[in-house]
Amino acid sequence: KPYVEFMKKNYPPGFTYEDFAPLFSAEFFDANQWAEILQASGAKYVVLTSKHHEGFTMWGSKYSWNWNAVDVGPARDLVGELAEAVRKKKDLRFGLYHSLFEWFNPLFLEDASNSFKTSKFPTMKTLPELYEIVSKYQPEVLWSDGDGNAPDAYWNSTGFLAWLYSESPVRKTVVTNDRWGRNCICKHGGYYTCSDRYNPGHLLNHKWENCMTIDKRSWGYRRNAVFSDYLTIEELVQTLVETVSCGGNLLMNIGPTHDGRISIIFEERLRQMGQWLNVNGEAIYKTKAWKAQNDTVTPGVWYTARPEEAAVYAIFLHWPTTGYLTLGEPSASAGTSKVTLIGYSDPLKWLSLGSKGMVVILPQLTLSQLPCQWGWALRLTGIN
Numbered sequence: 367k368p369y370v371e372f373m374k375k376n377y378p379p380g381f382t383y384e385d386f387a388p389l390f391s392a393e394f395f396d397a398n399q400w401a402e403i404l405q406a407s408g409a410k411y412v413v414l415t416s417k418h419h420e421g422f423t424m425w426g427s428k429y430s431w432n433w434n435a436v437d438v439g440p441a442r443d444l445v446g447e448l449a450e451a452v453r454k455k456k457d458l459r460f461g462l463y464h465s466l467f468e469w470f471n472p473l474f475l476e477d478a479s480n481s482f483k484t485s486k487f488p489t490m491k492t493l494p495e496l497y498e499i500v501s502k503y504q505p506e507v508l509w510s511d512g513d514g515n516a517p518d519a520y521w522n523s524t525g526f527l528a529w530l531y532s533e534s535p536v537r538k539t540v541v542t543n544d545r546w547g548r549n550c551i552c553k554h555g556g557y558y559t560c561s562d563r564y565n566p567g568h569l570l571n572h573k574w575e576n577c578m579t580i581d582k583r584s585w586g587y588r589r590n591a592v593f594s595d596y597l598t599i600e601e602l603v604q605t606l607v608e609t610v611s612c613g614g615n616l617l618m619n620i621g622p623t624h625d626g627r628i629s630i631i632f633e634e635r636l637r638q639m640g641q642w643l644n645v646n647g648e649a650i651y652k653t654k655a656w657k658a659q660n661d662t663v664t665p666g667v668w669y670t671a672r673p674e675e676a677a678v679y680a681i682f683l684h685w686p687t688t689g690y691l692t693l694g695e696p697s698a699s700a701g702t703s704k705v706t707l708i709g710y711s712d713p714l715k716w717l718s719l720g721s722k723g724m725v726v727i728l729p730q731l732t733l734s735q736l737p738c739q740w741g742w743a744l745r746l747t748g749i750n
């Protein structure tokens with residue numbers, strides 16, 4: 367209702383959703399600038415929404431006549447521009463989000479009214495389009511969404527995925543998620559997403575991803591968002607740490623503007639995340655989940671591990687006022703155990719509590735000596 371009222375009040379009578387397309391201008395879109403910000407965030411992969419549920423394609427799809435960013439609005443191949451810019455960045459992979467179904471497409475609505483016994487829409491739209499984006503842009507992450515409550519057989523998902531993994535140009539590196547038909551989610555997939563903003567707080571026995579948004583209420587850009595709608599960097603670091611400790615990856619969404627910008631608040635959050643990862647990346651990248659995910663004694667302590675280096679990381683989100691940190695999970699032994707604070711050179715002193723864990727004495731640092739401000743990581747070696 368509030369949206370209907372808003373439209374009535376601010377737009378000409380009879381203004382339709384399609385009438386928004388020419389207003390999508392992207393005149394400030396600079397793919398190289400985006401790629402620079404995305405790399406500065408510490409991200410290792412980027413997933414662009416190539417098409418959301420309304421069917422508008424961000425590339426000049428042959429199967430989306432007059433409803434794509436080349437024919438209407440920007441008159442540019444936005445997918446191609448970003449793909450090229452991202453690929454120029456070291457260690458940054460390019461991926462695409464793609465919605466299987468479309469809210470208003472008459473072919474989909476017809477199939478739905480036939481209880482998906484006909485498959486005009488997948489045959490004439492979704493599948494040709496999927497082959498098109500994979501062949502043309504070679505995404506190394508294919509993030510499927512929007513099953514439209516239709517089974518995977520309707521979408522021919524297994525047929526398409528067989529092609530993707532064994533014949534497509536990205537067959538050697540591509541990864542996909544779990545949204546390929548009704549009841550697939552959290553059950554089948556290269557990695558699981560389970561639900562939007564999924565953050566289970568415990569280890570899963572399958573690789574997963576927490577896809578969430580910096581604007582707590584939206585995946586798209588909201589002109590009327592207020593400051594408190596955005597997650598703080600402390601909250602984002604906490605989400606990253608919880609996610610990675612439980613074996614997940616973080617996919618942190620930003621909604622760009624109609625004129626092609628990453629708003630400054632998103633840019634700040636992305637760069638802050640990058641600053642934090644620049645110091646603490648060794649406790650995040652290429653780590654594995656440890657035997658415990660968080661501490662049993664001190665809240666807000668999360669663990670990761672690098673088994674090949676026999677290293678365990680205890681990431682703590684609150685600097686204790688006592689100056690020491692009690693860890694209930696690792697047990698240390700004199701002579702062999704070593705504790706360091708990432709970003710600080712001297713080894714730390716610690717005391718063993720036997721089977722009850724250990725106490726780490728934190729150094730007394732001034733603000734400018736702190737390696738970072740939003741969470742810290744201890745590297746523990748030689749522990750049991």
Ligand SMILES: *[C@@H]1O[C@H](CO)[C@@H](O)[C@H](O)[C@H]1NC(C)=O
Pocket residue numbers: 489522524525526528529
């Ligand atoms: C499903 O995909 C496979 C692999 O591309 C293809 O051989 C098959 O014909 C497709 N089936 C339908 C019903 O479209």
Ligand SMILES: *[C@@H]1O[C@H](CO)[C@@H](O)[C@H](O)[C@H]1NC(C)=O
Pocket residue numbers: 566567568660661662663664665666
């Ligand atoms: C460990 O994390 C879980 C899930 O977030 C939480 O329920 C539990 O209270 C945490 N344990 C401690 C000691 O903080």
